[in-house]
Amino acid sequence: MQEISEKIAMCVERGKISKTSPFPPDMKDQDGADEIAAQALKDGLQPDALLNGCMLGMERIGKKFSENKVFVPELLMAAKAMTAVMNHLKPFLESGAVKQKGKFVIGTVSGDLHDIGKNLVSMTVKGGGYDVIDLGVDVSSQKFLDAVANHPGCFVGLSALLTTTMINMEKSVKAIKEAHPDTRILIGGAPVTQDFCQKVGADYYSPTPQGAVEYLNKCVA
Amino acid sequence: MSISGLTIIAESINDSVPSTHALFEKNDINGIVELAKFQAERGATYIDVNVGMRSPGFMADVVKKIQKVVTLPLSIDTPDPEIAAAGLEAYDAERAGNKKPILNSISEARLEMFDNYSHQPFIPILLVTEGKDESGEVKMNKTADKTYATAKKMVNIALERIQNVSNNELILDPGIMPIGSDSEGNFKRLMDSIKLIHDDSDLEAINMSVGLSNFTVMLPPKKADGSPVKGPLESAFLTMAMPLGFNTVIGSVKRKYELLDENHPAMQCLRDVLTMDGFDVIMRVMSYYS
Numbered sequence: 001m002q003e004i005s006e007k008i009a010m011c012v013e014r015g016k017i018s019k020t021s022p023f024p025p026d027m028k029d030q031d032g033a034d035e036i037a038a039q040a041l042k043d044g045l046q047p048d049a050l051l052n053g054c055m056l057g058m059e060r061i062g063k064k065f066s067e068n069k070v071f072v073p074e075l076l077m078a079a080k081a082m083t084a085v086m087n088h089l090k091p092f093l094e095s096g097a098v099k100q101k102g103k104f105v106i107g108t109v110s111g112d113l114h115d116i117g118k119n120l121v122s123m124t125v126k127g128g129g130y131d132v133i134d135l136g137v138d139v140s141s142q143k144f145l146d147a148v149a150n151h152p153g154c155f156v157g158l159s160a161l162l163t164t165t166m167i168n169m170e171k172s173v174k175a176i177k178e179a180h181p182d183t184r185i186l187i188g189g190a191p192v193t194q195d196f197c198q199k200v201g202a203d204y205y206s207p208t209p210q211g212a213v214e215y216l217n218k219c220v221a
Numbered sequence: 222m223s224i225s226g227l228t229i230i231a232e233s234i235n236d237s238v239p240s241t242h243a244l245f246e247k248n249d250i251n252g253i254v255e256l257a258k259f260q261a262e263r264g265a266t267y268i269d270v271n272v273g274m275r276s277p278g279f280m281a282d283v284v285k286k287i288q289k290v291v292t293l294p295l296s297i298d299t300p301d302p303e304i305a306a307a308g309l310e311a312y313d314a315e316r317a318g319n320k321k322p323i324l325n326s327i328s329e330a331r332l333e334m335f336d337n338y339s340h341q342p343f344i345p346i347l348l349v350t351e352g353k354d355e356s357g358e359v360k361m362n363k364t365a366d367k368t369y370a371t372a373k374k375m376v377n378i379a380l381e382r383i384q385n386v387s388n389n390e391l392i393l394d395p396g397i398m399p400i401g402s403d404s405e406g407n408f409k410r411l412m413d414s415i416k417l418i419h420d421d422s423d424l425e426a427i428n429m430s431v432g433l434s435n436f437t438v439m440l441p442p443k444k445a446d447g448s449p450v451k452g453p454l455e456s457a458f459l460t461m462a463m464p465l466g467f468n469t470v471i472g473s474v475k476r477k478y479e480l481l482d483e484n485h486p487a488m489q490c491l492r493d494v495l496t497m498d499g500f501d502v503i504m505r506v507m508s509y510y511s
Contacts (some may be wrong), residue, residue: 072439
């Protein structure tokens with residue numbers, strides 16, 4: 001079981017999606033995350049082992065990303081490999097046979113149509129073992145409130161790329177905190193700072209996707 | 222030296238640049254002025270001024286202080302109509318050799334910015350990455366046809382709103398996205414948009430611009446062999462786009478923009494990307510810098 005987790009982790013960390021995927025070149029023609037996950041389930045292995053492998057692989061690549069040892073393309077390839085595994089896990093996640101650590105609602109705030117940063121956090125948090133509800137871009141405070149009401153106990157992540165939409169981020173944080181004071185809110189995006197986080201009353205500012213996962217893990221520990 | 226015919230709107234005075242943000246936070250306007258001087262000396266055509274969410278009065282003050290020492294025209298960079306109005310009002314055209322400032326930028330969602338023209342004429346950057354759909358909702362233009370349609374619409378609106386202006390006093394920004402995360406064909410959309418705009422005789426002589434540094438953000442600065450990654454990719458884009466009428470960048474004066482040979486690895490990378498979809502693009506970009 002540990003061996004499979006490690007194999008999956010390696011594929012996720014290196015971005016090896018499937019046997020036919022040419023990347024990374026030194027793993028050419030080897031089985032990727034897709035084949036290893038399929039075979040493991042066929043052999044009757046516990047699906048938890050696959051999820052653990054994803055979490056381990058995403059944690060490793062997330063740390064390297066935080067340290068500027070790898071860049072966005074490598075992180076995207078890792079997330080793609082993780083998704084190949086998650087596709088096999090879908091029925092187990094839906095039936096509850098495999099438990100995730102919590103729910104994470106994420107969206108880019110109202111007036112902002114940028115999604116790259118939001119998607120990177122979304123993928124990394126998913127790889128960290130959380131059920132991610134992605135509300136997309138240009139998300140109003142009301143939409144965030146509806147999602148929190150529909151997913152009690154969820155964490156919320158707000159993203160903004162534009163300095164001009166940070167004001168909408170502030171409004172959404174305040175609206176969520178007013179209606180659901182116990183909800184933990186994470187914020188991020190190019191113009192966002194720790195000072196801004198404190199000013200608007202959010203719980204956590206993370207400059208990196210992995211930082212968000214580490215904060216969530218502390219909360220659920 | 223830069224490329225002949227390429228207008229550079231120098232990008233450094235922008236609140237989203239961490240070192241500039243720090244200067245703003247310390248209210249170090251002398252530092253901002255020095256930055257303007259440095260960019261002017263390094264070949265900028267315009268100096269962009271983006272003060273983030275600070276007050277209209279702050280924008281006016283920064284504009285005045287920069288113009289005391291720099292005679293280049295400025296680019297007033299804000300989506301906020303009040304900050305834009307303050308920056309334009311403070312702008313002294315005479316000091317800049319009677320050259321109009323640029324207003325960066327006007328989109329379909331903020332047409333009221335044209336109202337400032339009567340107080341201080343400007344060259345608008347018309348942002349065409351987003352447009353209103355049939356229901357009036359603002360959405361990202363995900364195809365070249367939609368980008369081009371918004372471009373046509375915005376040019377018509379501009380020509381109606383500001384009288385006696387010709388195409389060569391308008392700048393279209395069709396938007397450039399990071400190539401390192403381009404799994405949705407954005408680079409292809411951009412190049413096709415530029416071609417559609419170029420081929421339209423109604424849009425003849427129109428200027429086109431993008432925030433070029435955005436193209437290579439999120440990529441490593443150097444290849445494994447130590448050679449630069451970002452400059453050649455940005456130059457490769459210019460080499461492909463300038464023959465299609467593209468002529469302006471919001472970019473760095475520190476970057477050595479140049480036209481590349483067709484067999485330059487960065488050119489080959491971008492040519493390949495145009496033939497690829499999805500994650501093949503990501504893998505191709507990675508193979509360029511690995």
